[in-house]
Amino acid sequence: MSKSFVELNNVRLRYSEGDDLALETTNMKIGKGEFIAVVGPSGCGKSSLLKLVSGLMPPSEGTVIVDNKEVAGPLKIVGMAFQNPTLLPWRTTLDNVLLPMEIVKPHRNRLRKNRAEYEERARKLLASVGLEGHEDKYPWELSGGMQQRASLCRSLIHEPDLLMLDEPFGALDAFTREELWDILQNLWMVRPFTVILVTHDLREAAYLADTIYVMSKRPGKILVERENPLPRPRDQEATFTQPFTDLVHELRSHIRDVRES
Numbered sequence: 709m710s711k712s713f714v715e716l717n718n719v720r721l722r723y724s725e726g727d728d729l730a731l732e733t734t735n736m737k738i739g740k741g742e743f744i745a746v747v748g749p750s751g752c753g754k755s756s757l758l759k760l761v762s763g764l765m766p767p768s769e770g771t772v773i774v775d776n777k778e779v780a781g782p783l784k785i786v787g788m789a790f791q792n793p794t795l796l797p798w799r800t801t802l803d804n805v806l807l808p809m810e811i812v813k814p815h816r817n818r819l820r821k822n823r824a825e826y827e828e829r830a831r832k833l834l835a836s837v838g839l840e841g842h843e844d845k846y847p848w849e850l851s852g853g854m855q856q857r858a859s860l861c862r863s864l865i866h867e868p869d870l871l872m873l874d875e876p877f878g879a880l881d882a883f884t885r886e887e888l889w890d891i892l893q894n895l896w897m898v899r900p901f902t903v904i905l906v907t908h909d910l911r912e913a914a915y916l917a918d919t920i921y922v923m924s925k926r927p928g929k930i931l932v933e934r935e936n937p938l939p940r941p942r943d944q945e946a947t948f949t950q951p952f953t954d955l956v957h958e959l960r961s962h963i964r965d966v967r968e969s
């Protein structure tokens with residue numbers, strides 16, 4: 709795989725003049741359709757990395773390249789989901805999923821003209837994550853896991869090439885979280901968009917990612933880039949196998965070293 713869909717070249721980030729660096733010289737290359745996970749101690753700059761790649765923040769030094777173009781402002785080809793599903797309480801599940809289509813410019817006009825077609829796409833996406841029959845419910849009528857599934861659908865409705873996930877399953881119980889790993893893996897295997905997943909959960913990184921990056925304490929930089937040898941599709945049984953537990957142990961020892969450094 710050519711690893712050049714997303715490139716960070718000698719990127720450094722300082723939030724304000726005179727502040728310490730939030731991100732120390734960082735170089736990364738991510739292939740189109742690659743699923744990467746970023747792990748590291750709190751405050752090391754994981755979310756900052758997402759802001760840089762999605763164009764919400766410019767780097768203080770260096771360049772961020774996505775799809776052969778230097779990032780100079782918020783990208784339209786990005787979908788995002790966060791720990792808090794942030795669904796709008798006055799909108800139904802279906803209308804929450806359609807929200808990006810109303811905001812992202814090239815889709816706005818198309819939505820007006822072809823609403824039925826886009827609604828159909830949203831319904832299919834909701835069905836693929838097990839939310840068939842819940843399209844007309846409001847967020848407060850859904851469980852936390854169902855809300856996060858809807859939030860995933862919302863991040864994918866405009867078929868983004870790049871998906872940014874910031875601790876998307878962090879607030880869920882362990883069973884629901886693992887169910888959502890499978891849902892996300894399925895969505896990605898059907899249409900392999902490029903994913904940058906920020907997580908504190910090393911098992912989650914080992915389950916989902918092709919490549920796992922371990923970051924240092926602030927000022928964050930990439931200390932380890934680990935290819936994931938586990939075959940796909942991965943299932944819950946795989947989490948009890950030796951290669952999986954070995955990988956998680958290895959990541960844990962990197963994190964321990966970082967925290968003690």
Ligand SMILES: Nc1ncnc2c1ncn2[C@@H]1O[C@H](COP(=O)(O)OP(=O)(O)OP(=O)(O)O)[C@@H](O)[C@H]1O
Binds near residue numbers: 749750754
């Ligand atoms: N808008 C901002 N202005 C100033 N400093 C910021 C801003 N956002 C983040 N920081 C600082 O930059 C550093 C990196 O923050 P970031 O949110 O990227 O870390 P993180 O690894 O995602 O943390 P966590 O795991 O706790 O979510 C932190 O020390 C944080 O306090």
